Amino acid sequence: MASAKQTARIRVIDGHLKSKPVTSLHSTPPNGLKYTVDSCHVLSMKEREFFEENGFFVVKGLVDQKDLDIYRERFKQICNGEIPKPAGLIVMKDVAIAKSEYMQGDSAITKIQDFHSDPVLFEYCSHEGILKYAEQFIGKDIMAMHTMLINKPPDPGSKSSRHPLHQDLHYFPFRPADRIVASWTAMEHVDRRNGCLVVLPGTHKGKLLQHQYPEWEGGVNKMYHGVRDFDENSPRVHLVMEPGDTVFFHPLLIHGSGMNTTNGFRKAISCHYASSHCEYIDVKGTVQENIQKEVIEIARRRLGDDVQFEFQDIWYMKGRLVHGERVNL
Numbered sequence: 303m304a305s306a307k308q309t310a311r312i313r314v315i316d317g318h319l320k321s322k323p324v325t326s327l328h329s330t331p332p333n334g335l336k337y338t339v340d341s342c343h344v345l346s347m348k349e350r351e352f353f354e355e356n357g358f359f360v361v362k363g364l365v366d367q368k369d370l371d372i373y374r375e376r377f378k379q380i381c382n383g384e385i386p387k388p389a390g391l392i393v394m395k396d397v398a399i400a401k402s403e404y405m406q407g408d409s410a411i412t413k414i415q416d417f418h419s420d421p422v423l424f425e426y427c428s429h430e431g432i433l434k435y436a437e438q439f440i441g442k443d444i445m446a447m448h449t450m451l452i453n454k455p456p457d458p459g460s461k462s463s464r465h466p467l468h469q470d471l472h473y474f475p476f477r478p479a480d481r482i483v484a485s486w487t488a489m490e491h492v493d494r495r496n497g498c499l500v501v502l503p504g505t506h507k508g509k510l511l512q513h514q515y516p517e518w519e520g521g522v523n524k525m526y527h528g529v530r531d532f533d534e535n536s537p538r539v540h541l542v543m544e545p546g547d548t549v550f551f552h553p554l555l556i557h558g559s560g561m562n563t564t565n566g567f568r569k570a571i572s573c574h575y576a577s578s579h580c581e582y583i584d585v586k587g588t589v590q591e592n593i594q595k596e597v598i599e600i601a602r603r604r605l606g607d608d609v610q611f612e613f614q615d616i617w618y619m620k621g622r623l624v625h626g627e628r629v630n631l
């Protein structure tokens with residue numbers, strides 16, 4: 303029989319998952335500005351209107367080079383085993399080299415994810431300048447829900463360094479969508495040659511679409527689902543950015559990134575923030591069922607079959623309060 307410890311549910315609070323219907327994704331305030339909040343004034347009205355219309359906003363030079371250097375060094379230390387791996391961290395190789403024993407160290411790593419237990423990298427999520435902007439989109443009670451340092455490698459010829467077009471909300475079992483925002487900071491110059499972000503302006507006004515693995519001959523990285531049945535003719539904007547420039551974007555905005563055709567690694571650091579007033583939802587019977595299944599399968603392999611948990615528990619465990627009060631999430 304499994305021990306009490308083994309059978310202990312990971313779920314930490316009572317009732318946070320009480321099955322709720324998938325609620326409306328958009329609120330409708332009287333002034334018509336639904337993707338930004340009135341209580342914060344870091345953006346001018348014109349800038350707010352830009353975000354409302356397009357679903358993204360770039361802030362130039364928001365993070366200092368010295369901070370980027372610290373994150374870069376920490377990434378190296380983690381990937382090269384110079385410090386113990388922080389709890390919960392996922393270290394991911396590109397699918398093209400995942401089974402190769404020859405590639406080692408930081409140049410073999412395509413991304414680290416869930417660095418919430420690493421005090422050095424997590425500084426990025428509590429960065430005052432970033433939080434000031436995050437507040438404009440989601441209000442003052444802010445949780446850091448998902449963290450990544452992406453090290454897009456030179457493409458080995460497989461084209462697998464691409465990140466298919468997708469909506470981030472596909473991965474998130476909490477709502478409302480309008481109170482979630484991503485920050486993505488370039489750690490070096492990014493343009494189309496090294497696979498900068500590409501966004502489809504205005505797509506955040508749509509709904510969450512079905513996602514699945516694209517049929518790419520050279521393979522697709524684990525969980526890199528692509529959006530289906532979107533308007534292929536929708537205009538695309540490639541975000542050319544300098545180190546420290548930060549783009550904030552809505553979780554329904556369709557975006558992705560192209561192949562890295564250079565010899566260098568294209569680094570970016572990112573955090574997804576959500577208002578702590580958001581609530582967990584049950585994704586059963588929705589377009590998110592496929593990602594739920596995959597996330598649970600991977601977590602089960604790591605935690606063991608006898609630990610019981612649900613999709614939302616995984617998010618509950620890694621969410622961290624970075625500003626204001628923790629309410630629901």
Ligand SMILES: CC(C)CC(=O)SCCNC(=O)CCNC(=O)[C@H](O)C(C)(C)COP(=O)(O)OP(=O)(O)OC[C@H]1O[C@@H](n2cnc3c(N)ncnc32)[C@H](O)[C@@H]1OP(=O)(O)O
Pocket residue numbers: 392393394395396397400401415448470473522523524525526527600
């Ligand atoms: C908003 C945001 C979420 C948007 C996004 O970023 S979407 C992408 C989200 N990405 C993730 O959640 C990260 C997913 N990655 C992972 O969980 C891990 O890196 C894993 C793919 C499970 C590999 O973990 P690892 O500890 O290396 O485990 P193993 O060495 O035992 O490998 C297990 C099996 O997975 C394979 N694998 C490793 N890396 C990749 C890859 N990049 N793509 C596809 N398959 C991969 C590996 O070859 C192994 O396969 P088998 O030997 O079991 O056949």
Ligand SMILES: O=C(O)CCC(=O)C(=O)O
Pocket residue numbers: 450452454465470497498557558559570572
């Ligand atoms: O950094 C990239 O290449 C893509 C990142 C992205 O699309 C995401 O994190 O949702």
